[in-house]
Amino acid sequence: LCVVHHLGGLILRFLAFFLSLFIVLGASAPVKAEGELVKIRLLPERSAVVAGDEIWVGIEKSIAPHWHTYWKNAGDSGTPLRVTWDLPDGFEFGEVQWPAPKKIPYEPLLNYGYEGSVVLLQRLTVPDDLPAGALNFTADIEVLVCKEECIPEYGTYEFALNVPNAMAEDNSAYLDMAAIKVPRVVDWDVGFAQEDEQFVLRFPQGELLDLNTNRIEFYPLDWGVVLNPAASVSSYEDGWLVLRQPAGDLTLDGLDAVRGTLVYEIEGVREAVSFTAAPESVGAGESVLEVQGDAVVPSSLGFVGAVFFALVGGLILNLMPCVFPVLSLKALSLVKISEEHPEVARVHGIAYTLGVVLSFVAIAAALMTLKVAGAEIGWGFQLQNPFIVGLLAYLFLILGLNLAGVFEIRNPFGNVGGVLARNKGPAGSFFTGILATLVAAPCTAPFMAGAIGFALVQPVYVGLIVFAALGLGLALPYLVLSFVPALQRVMPRPGAWMDVFKQLLAFPMFGAAVWLVWILGVQVGASAMGGLLVGAVLLSFAIWVLQHVPKAGVLRRLVMVLAVLSLIAAVWFIPKNVRMADSPALFGAYEDGKFGEVFSQERLEDVLVGDAPVFVEMTAAWCITCKVNHAVAINVNSTKALFAQRGVVYLIGDWTNEDPVITRYLEKYGRNGVPLYVYYGDRDAQTGERPEPIVMPQILTPAVVRDYVDVK
Amino acid sequence: MILKKNIMMMGALLLAFTSAPALAAVEIGQMAPEIETVDVNGEAFKLSDHKGKTIVLEWTNHQCPFVVKHYGTGNMQATQKEALALGDVEWISIVSSADGKQGNVTPEEANAILSEAGAAPSAKILDASGAIGNAYGALTTPHMFVINAEGTLVYAGAIDDNSSPNPKTVEGATNYVLAALADVKAGNAVAIPQTQPYGCSVKY
Numbered sequence: 001l002c003v004v005h006h007l008g009g010l011i012l013r014f015l016a017f018f019l020s021l022f023i024v025l026g027a028s029a030p031v032k033a034e035g036e037l038v039k040i041r042l043l044p045e046r047s048a049v050v051a052g053d054e055i056w057v058g059i060e061k062s063i064a065p066h067w068h069t070y071w072k073n074a075g076d077s078g079t080p081l082r083v084t085w086d087l088p089d090g091f092e093f094g095e096v097q098w099p100a101p102k103k104i105p106y107e108p109l110l111n112y113g114y115e116g117s118v119v120l121l122q123r124l125t126v127p128d129d130l131p132a133g134a135l136n137f138t139a140d141i142e143v144l145v146c147k148e149e150c151i152p153e154y155g156t157y158e159f160a161l162n163v164p165n166a167m168a169e170d171n172s173a174y175l176d177m178a179a180i181k182v183p184r185v186v187d188w189d190v191g192f193a194q195e196d197e198q199f200v201l202r203f204p205q206g207e208l209l210d211l212n213t214n215r216i217e218f219y220p221l222d223w224g225v226v227l228n229p230a231a232s233v234s235s236y237e238d239g240w241l242v243l244r245q246p247a248g249d250l251t252l253d254g255l256d257a258v259r260g261t262l263v264y265e266i267e268g269v270r271e272a273v274s275f276t277a278a279p280e281s282v283g284a285g286e287s288v289l290e291v292q293g294d295a296v297v298p299s300s301l302g303f304v305g306a307v308f309f310a311l312v313g314g315l316i317l318n319l320m321p322c323v324f325p326v327l328s329l330k331a332l333s334l335v336k337i338s339e340e341h342p343e344v345a346r347v348h349g350i351a352y353t354l355g356v357v358l359s360f361v362a363i364a365a366a367l368m369t370l371k372v373a374g375a376e377i378g379w380g381f382q383l384q385n386p387f388i389v390g391l392l393a394y395l396f397l398i399l400g401l402n403l404a405g406v407f408e409i410r411n412p413f414g415n416v417g418g419v420l421a422r423n424k425g426p427a428g429s430f431f432t433g434i435l436a437t438l439v440a441a442p443c444t445a446p447f448m449a450g451a452i453g454f455a456l457v458q459p460v461y462v463g464l465i466v467f468a469a470l471g472l473g474l475a476l477p478y479l480v481l482s483f484v485p486a487l488q489r490v491m492p493r494p495g496a497w498m499d500v501f502k503q504l505l506a507f508p509m510f511g512a513a514v515w516l517v518w519i520l521g522v523q524v525g526a527s528a529m530g531g532l533l534v535g536a537v538l539l540s541f542a543i544w545v546l547q548h549v550p551k552a553g554v555l556r557r558l559v560m561v562l563a564v565l566s567l568i569a570a571v572w573f574i575p576k577n578v579r580m581a582d583s584p585a586l587f588g589a590y591e592d593g594k595f596g597e598v599f600s601q602e603r604l605e606d607v608l609v610g611d612a613p614v615f616v617e618m619t620a621a622w623c624i625t626c627k628v629n630h631a632v633a634i635n636v637n638s639t640k641a642l643f644a645q646r647g648v649v650y651l652i653g654d655w656t657n658e659d660p661v662i663t664r665y666l667e668k669y670g671r672n673g674v675p676l677y678v679y680y681g682d683r684d685a686q687t688g689e690r691p692e693p694i695v696m697p698q699i700l701t702p703a704v705v706r707d708y709v710d711v712k
Numbered sequence: 713m714i715l716k717k718n719i720m721m722m723g724a725l726l727l728a729f730t731s732a733p734a735l736a737a738v739e740i741g742q743m744a745p746e747i748e749t750v751d752v753n754g755e756a757f758k759l760s761d762h763k764g765k766t767i768v769l770e771w772t773n774h775q776c777p778f779v780v781k782h783y784g785t786g787n788m789q790a791t792q793k794e795a796l797a798l799g800d801v802e803w804i805s806i807v808s809s810a811d812g813k814q815g816n817v818t819p820e821e822a823n824a825i826l827s828e829a830g831a832a833p834s835a836k837i838l839d840a841s842g843a844i845g846n847a848y849g850a851l852t853t854p855h856m857f858v859i860n861a862e863g864t865l866v867y868a869g870a871i872d873d874n875s876s877p878n879p880k881t882v883e884g885a886t887n888y889v890l891a892a893l894a895d896v897k898a899g900n901a902v903a904i905p906q907t908q909p910y911g912c913s914v915k916y
Contacts, residue, residue, distance in 0.1 A: 077852040077913035079875040109851055109913045142878050144777070149814045150912040152777045152877035223908035249739075249849070249868070249906060 037064040037145045042137070042159040044124070047169035049161050051130040056175045057093070057159075059083060059120040059141070067147045068113045071101035073221050075111035075228045079144050081120065086138040090127030097121040099181035100263050100272035101219055106148070110229035112219050119178035134163040183261045183272035190277035192225075192258045196697065196704060199226045199247040201277055202240045203262070211241070211264050218243055221259040221274075224250030233699070244699065255279065303462060307469045314473020323440045323474075325403065325505035330432055331481055331491065342485055349482025351426035353475040355433020360471030361464055363437070368463055386524050390532050390574030393516035395438065397536055398543070400509030403502050406540075407547050433475065439512070440474060520575065528575040535573030542566035595635055599653030601661050607649045608690070611683040613709065615643070618653045618662060618676040629675055633700035642709055646682075669695050679708045738848055740868060740905045744859040745847040747804075751835040752819035757804075760863065766896055768795055768803045768889060769857040770833070771850045771914060773815030774825045777877045778911035779853050783829045785882045788854070791871065791889055792831060798897050800861070802834035808845030813915035815853070816840060842916040852911035858892045858902070867892035869907030 039062040045055040061081070063069055070078040085093055098120060101112040138158045145151055160166075191202045201218065213234040220226055225248050232245035243262075252258075256279065263272045317323055330352070334345055401407060481487050517536075521529035545563040550556045597603070599616060607614050619630060633639060643650055653662045666676055677696035683689065696708050738745060744767075747759040759767065770788070772779050782788040795801050807822065809815035817825065822836050839845055848857060848868075858867035872885035888907055895902045 074875075074910070077909075077911060079877065079910050082876055082878075106913050108846075108916060111913070142876060144877050146912065148915065149775065150777055150877070154878065224906070 036153070037067050037151060038062070038069060038143050038153055040141055040143070040155060040157055042139060042157050043119070043171045043175065044137075044159055044161060044169070045172045045175050047161060047163070047166060049126045049130070049135075051126060051128050053126040055124050055126070056172075056179065057122050057124050057137075058171065058175050058178055059096075059122070059139070060117065060178075061114065061120070061143065062117045063115055063145060065116075067145050068104050068111070068115045069118070069143055069145050071112040071114070071219065072096075072098045073112055073219065073223060075104075075113070076109035077106075078111050078113065078146060078150070081141065081143040083122075084140040086140075088131070088135045088137070090129060091135075091137075092125045092127075094123035094125070097123075097179075097182045099178065100183050100261055100270070103217065105229065108229055111146075112228075119175070119181075121175065121178055121182060135161045137161070181272070183263075183274035186273045186275050188273075188275055190275050191280040192252070192277040193280040194247050194252045195244075196707075197247055198244045199252070201243045201258075201260075202280065203243070203275075205236065205239055205241055208241045208264065211266070213241075215265040216241075216243065217263040218245060219261040219263065220248075221261065222250070224248040225252070225258050225260075235699075252279070303466075306466050310466045310469035311473040311476070314470040315476055317440050317470075317474045318477055323436060325508050326399070326432070326436055326439055327478065328501075328505070330429075330436075331478060334478070334482055334488070345482045345488075347426050348429040349479045351429040352433045352436075352482075353472065353479045355430040356437050356475040357433075357468050357471035359434045359437035360467045360474075364464055364467035365460075368460055386520050386528070386575045389516050389520045390535070391571075392438070393513045393520065393532065394536065394539055394570065394574075396509050396513035396516065397539060399439075400506045400513060401540065401543060403506035403509060405499070405503055407543050436474060437471065524575045531573045531575065535570040538566040538573070539570040542570065595640060596650040596652045599651040599662070599665075601665070604651060607651070608680060610649075612647045612649050613682040614649045614651065614680040615709065616651045616653065616665075616676075616678045616680075618666060629677075629700040633702050633705050636702055638702045639705050642706060646709055648709060738857075738865055738868060740865055742865055743863050744857070744865045745844075747837070747844055747847075749837055749839070749844065751837050752822040753835075754819070755835070757835050757837060759859075762802060763863050764800070764861050766798075766801045766861055766893065767857075767859040768792075768801065768893070769848065769859070770803065770805045771845065771853050771855040772805050772807055773809050773853040773912060773915060774817070774829075775814045776853045776912035781877055781879045781882065782854060782871060783831070785879045786830075787882045788871070789829060789831045791887060792833060794890060795893055796832075796834075798893055801893065805831070805833040805836045806839055806844055806850070807837070808839040808842050808850060809915040810842060811840050814912075815915055842914075845914050845916060850914050852909040853914060854911055855909040855914070856889050858889060858896065860896055866896060866902045867905055868909075870909045870911075873907070875908075875910035 041058075041060045041062075043058040043060055045057065049055060059081070061069060070080045072080050074080055080098075081096075083096065087093070099114070099118055101114060104111045104113050104115070136158060137160070138156060140154070140156050142152060142154045145153060188204055188206065190204075193200045193202075211234075213236070216232070216234040218226070218232050226232070226245040227248050230246040232243050234241060234243045236242070258277045259274070260277070261272055261274045263270060265271070318327055334348060481491075513536075517529060517532055520532055542563045545559055545566065549559050549563075596617070599618070604614070604616065617630070617634065642648075653665065669676060669678060677700065678693050679696055680693045681691040684691070694708060697704060744759065747757065749757055751757050770792075774780075774783070779788075782791075792803050795803055805826075807815055807817060809817075817838070819838065822838060826832070826836060837844065844850075850857075854871050856867070856869060856871050857865060860866045867888065869888060871889055872882075872887045874881040874885035888904055891904060892902045
């Protein structure tokens with residue numbers, strides 16, 4: 001009976017579900033619709049209201065395939081939907097809420113609009129003196145729908161509320177979905193400026209940290225601030241997310257605000273915010289140098305807040321799937337120690353904390369150094385290097401095999417993963433700290449992004465403190481455990497169950513390894529990834545062989561050699577260089593050596609004695625901006641021709657590896673990073689003087705190069 | 713993944729620099745780009761020969777609903793008449809629809825459309841190559857430009873301030889072109905020199 005009853009409930013629920021579908025589908029039919037290409041429905045949040053209510057009303061457009069309608073700013077052509085309401089007395093509608101649009105190109109124009117199905121929202125306020133009985137709402141809607149040609153469609157639509165005896169209608173779930181697509185209004189301190197024909201927006205990094213800069217789209221609400229069809233380019237600079245797009249017809253002078261929508265992706269999910277930007281005080285002319293100096297960056301997150309979030313973020317890191325297994329076993333082993341020697345446990349706790357904090361500070365210092373050097377990096381930059389990714393994949397494989405019980409290794413620190421289960425002195429704990437940081441590094445936890453974003457735009461010591469706090473957060477549970485015996489008593493007793501638990505925890509490790517292998521595949525392609533997997537087999541083989549080394553004799557040596565060779569081969573199989581299969585031109589740019597000559601201080605001094613103009617490019621293999629500039633603005637026929645015509649001596653300095661000469665040169669121009677482009681104008685025929693060298697912008701186009709080089 | 717992001721950024725940069733918009737942007741206060749062509753009646757037209765006159769350029773496409781809005785209500789013809797009546801004003805209608813695209817017409821069809829609508833521009837020009845449209849950055853039909861007697865561009869943008877395709881919205885709208893012409897006639901700077909053009913895209 002119970003089963004039957006349960007089944008009945010299920011069926012009822014299904015029926016209710018289907019019924020609700022029909023209710024939504026059956027909402028408001030148009031009274032008079034001329035439109036064929038855009039089907040419109042009016043969807044009130046619910047069909048019954050009381051005095052003082054506020055509800056959403058959706059205007060749902062179903063647009064015929066291949067046709068589109070327009071956003072609030074239609075772009076180069078077109079016009080947005082217009083609605084004129086006929087409302088019962090006292091009712092009021094708020095402004096139309098427009099979902100984030102997309103770019104719809106029609107060469108050479110570009111429009112902002114919608115395809116498929118879209119729901120515009122309006123907030124309806126119910127008056128306090130609500131009359132009894134049915135309420136009728138009528139909307140005259142005109143909508144322009146275009147494919148190549150355009151057709152205006154006009155229609156009158158209606159819906160009713162509080163209709164006596166009508167079936168209750170609830171579209172709230174559907175409208176909630178629609179509301180998600182409306183950009184969230186933010187009060188970020190966004191600045192706008194015009195620099196070299198480019199409209200520039202600067203967003204505080206805050207929530208925008210570590211986005212895929214290719215998936216960032218800007219939709220101006222105001223006409224004329226940008227050339228709509230021109231692509232925008234986003235990059236991280238000095239703690240800002242900077243978006244550049246060729247400027248439009250409107251002069252920005254005297255404009256006190258630019259409104260717009262920014263669309264970006266966070267973990268594959270499209271997010272949209274609507275913002276208002278204020279003019280930057282920096283004058284257009286000076287901005288080139290000014291902005292690239294040591295910009296003082298305000299941040300919404302204060303120092304104390306950042307440290308706090310870092311601490312919390314670090315704490316949460318303990319629960320990340322790759323970190324948790326390492327630490328949970330470590331914690332259990334600690335319990336075992338403290339049973340015998342509480343003071344030894346404290347030493348272990350401190351050693352472990354030191355290991356974690358120092359590793360974090362080391363990674364942060366490396367990160368900041370590289371960041372200062374102009375690298376486009378954020379947290380997890382280690383993963384930019386396929387070799388490190390490969391090594392980490394091996395590390396997780398080894399940890400997994402160890403946990404699974406395939407092997408145990410004795411080493412100076414005790415047992416590698418093993419430190420997980422057993423302990424040999426504080427050094428072992430220190431090592432576990434480093435290990436924990438290594439395995440934690442690829443992970444990000446909630447609260448961390450904001451703190452790291454803050455840290456990276458601060459003076460170095462402040463940044464390091466924030467990172468140290470992150471490390472402390474990670475180490476904190478263990479540290480507390482080692483100091484508070486009462487907590488240790490709460491922990492489960494070590495026992496045989498630990499072995500099973502340990503083996504179980506091998507699987508998250510293998511999962512992490514798979515993830516890293518995938519990253520490597522993305523970086524360097526399938527064949528290199530295959531190489532890494534071969535390496536993984538060799539590594540496992542070497543580990544297995546080492547478990548079966550004969551006690552003595554020639555065979556022992558042979559087996560050892562076999563193991564060592566396998567290990568070497570495994571490491572050899574990790575791809576070392578980033579190979580950009582998609583853009584060989586960019587990365588082969590410097591190798592041909594036909595254009596430009598190698599920079600040296602002597603060569604520069606030599607050519608400066610002469611009369612010819614000199615162009616110095618400071619670059620590095622890991623500097624993506626440098627590569628792009630070189631490929632699109634320098635190593636192009638127009639610039640080559642310009643240089644030839646003007647007799648420009650072109651010197652290239654490569655800062656890929658540490659080079660004190662170049663570092664000093666950069667410092668001379670107030671930089672500690674690449675790219676740096678300096679132009680020395682030719683010697684004046686009359687005065688015999690050279691003009692002051694000019695530092696060029698960090699983003700180059702052939703036109704920018706021409707502007708600097710072509711001046712007499 | 714960060715790397716992938718960088719590759720994509722490079723792609724975006726490349727795209728940004730290679731696919732520079734084909735449309736030139738004309739600036740208010742600058743010399744209007746030269747137009748040298750033949751009109752629908754086979755007569756040569758050179759913009760610089762018309763210095764001393766105020767020139768109105770009107771981008772049109774008789775099949776575009778926005779153009780239909782302004783011609784169907786007689787608004788464009790009325791604006792034209794009023795403009796020409798100011799004296800020393802010439803009105804040039806330009807069709808930049810490419811071959812095979814909406815609005816592309818033969819010279820005979822162009823004249824037929826004019827007489828049917830009762831419009832009488834000083835000249836009508838067919839610009840199927842889009843060269844003139846590109847030089848002026850004409851985006852929409854209609855898209856209006858006013859050039860003063862010195863050949864300087866003094867107005868670019870919409871015909872009026874109501875961007876609806878609905879013919880009912882002609883009434884009550886502020887006509888930007890007539891306002892600009894009145895400013896020019898009075899010897900004043902044009903008060904509203906630039907507005908967002910609205911309409912169908914020019915069918916390049």
